[in-house]
Amino acid sequence: MKVISSPSGGSILVWTLAVQLVLCWNGVYATDNTKDCKLLSESDTEQKVLKRLEPLTRKNFTVETKEDSESYTYVFQLCGDAGGVPGAGVIQVDKKTPKKHVVIGMYNETKVLGGSGWVMLIYGNGDAYVSRCSKERRNAIIMISCSRTTDMGQLKVVEEERKRNRECFYLFELDSSAVCPPVQSHFSTGSIILIIAFCLLAVYLVGGFLYQRLIVGAKGMEQFPNYAFWADFGNLTADGCDFVCRSRNREAAPAYRGVTAEALAEEPEERDDHLLPM
Secondary structure: OOOOOOHHHHHHHHHHHHHHHHHHHHHHHOOOHHHHOOEOOOOHHHHHHHHOOHHHEOOEEEEEEEEOOEEEEEEEEEOOOHHHOOOEEEEEEEOOOOOOEEEEEEEEEEEEEEEOOEEEEEEEEOOEOOOOHHHOEOOEEEEEEEOOOOOOOOOEEEEEEOOOOOOOEEEEEEEEHHHOOOOOOOOOHHHHHHHHHHHHHHHHHHHHHHHHHHHHOOOHHHHOOOHHHHHOHHHHHHHHHHHHHOOOOOOOOOOOOOOOHHHHOOOOOOOOHHHOOO
16 A cells, blocks of 8 residues: 655644644743742742743852951852752851851742842741851842843852841842843834835945946946936926826816917919910
8 A cells, every 4th residue: 555645744744843842842941940949928929020030040159258267158049959958049168167068048938029120039047046146047138130241240248247136147249131121122113114214225225236337237327226217206206296286177178269360361362374375
């Protein structure tokens, strides 16, 4: 039994495979990595603000600090395990004992605030202080600010507020274009139309000039595209204006004009009697 495949059937099969590949690609790669952050208040507003940070996920941001004899390395990851520590959003590593770390904030206890050009991410439920801040658990605040020239900036330590009795925190700063508001177009519809019109006119003039000169071999004013049409354009415009604006009936017969008496005077009759035979 012979199976004959038509060209149309083959094209349908190709399109079906292409659509399936696109759906598989979207299903595998278009994931929401911010869902790993557990928001304390499951509000739609916070979810939308958190999704703005999607480009920053799955990346460790590190910064080193040194003050007196203390030297630390801080590691931050958005909705992921910072430094490979399970559940930790921000950790602190003492360079003297690099195998030990202190968890400053956990991403399973997240708060997020956002505005035009900034997002504040708060990780709570970190390791407890030993002797400060009433032995409360540590908190990390990451202030992410808009910078259109920076995709993923360098993490900075602003301060560690640990002189309070309660609500101590670590404050970090990060620049990124991910939190920048969309750029609003300053061109009106009319301006865009004019720009397109000027571009088309420039293409017409330059392309026509090159065609007339290089292909046709025209010289002088004949190099101008459609020169015959534009040379007669003034007459065509005048005819159009006459057709639209003039009020007289162009199909009417011309008015009767009298004929002068001189034109109707009879010419003297020529005598041909002398031609007759006598």
